Amino acid sequence: MSSTASTLKAKVGMAHRWTAIFLCIFIVVHLSNQLVALAGAEAHIAYMDVLRQVYRQPLVEVILLAAILVQVLLGIYLFIKALKYSPSFFGKLQYFSGAYLGLFLVIHVSAILYGRAGLGLDTNFYYAVAGYQFTLARLFFAPYYFLAIIAFFTHIGCAVYWVKYKTNASVAFKQAVTIIIAGMVISVLVSSALLGISIRYEVPANYLVNYI
Numbered sequence: 001m002s003s004t005a006s007t008l009k010a011k012v013g014m015a016h017r018w019t020a021i022f023l024c025i026f027i028v029v030h031l032s033n034q035l036v037a038l039a040g041a042e043a044h045i046a047y048m049d050v051l052r053q054v055y056r057q058p059l060v061e062v063i064l065l066a067a068i069l070v071q072v073l074l075g076i077y078l079f080i081k082a083l084k085y086s087p088s089f090f091g092k093l094q095y096f097s098g099a100y101l102g103l104f105l106v107i108h109v110s111a112i113l114y115g116r117a118g119l120g121l122d123t124n125f126y127y128a129v130a131g132y133q134f135t136l137a138r139l140f141f142a143p144y145y146f147l148a149i150i151a152f153f154t155h156i157g158c159a160v161y162w163v164k165y166k167t168n169a170s171v172a173f174k175q176a177v178t179i180i181i182a183g184m185v186i187s188v189l190v191s192s193a194l195l196g197i198s199i200r201y202e203v204p205a206n207y208l209v210n211y212i
Helices: 003-039 041-055 058-082 089-118 125-133 135-165 169-194 205-211
Strands: none
Touching (some): 003 041, 003 058, 003 169, 041 058, 058 089, 089 135, 125 135, 125 169, 125 205, 135 169
């Protein structure tokens, strides 16, 4: 590999890591909001209103959207580069979970922006669960959200694995698997709320119009 290519790879990796750290903080906070839904839709919305005082600030939103854009573009670059090699098991998990996360972020952010600007809706808990009220839409939304949470924790687990691998491969493996399993549990809990299994909710009619 030439020095120029090595330098580019290092810069891409650095940008990917720093924007990933910023996004991870936001996503963890966002997931805590989803877990609050286990206490009911009202609790979810009340908690979201508090968080929005921070992440709905114009400057924070611009930084957040920029970080997402950078992650998606760099993710595509890294994924294409990875296709040239035969990565290990954790390498494959990292690349494919990252690819799914990139796709999810593009769809999710676009849907949020469309809901706010195009439909004039408050993109709260009811906006998220509206699609679950219709069989065909549910077939998309249920696995879409479920796999996104698992992909996030899998990606984090793989990152932890590579950081710890050279020091202690056995510990690295156990920690990565623990993080991935935790993601699966959280995904089940969040999905149970969104599907109306663990809680009961009634979606306002204005949120359902887009699906009728």
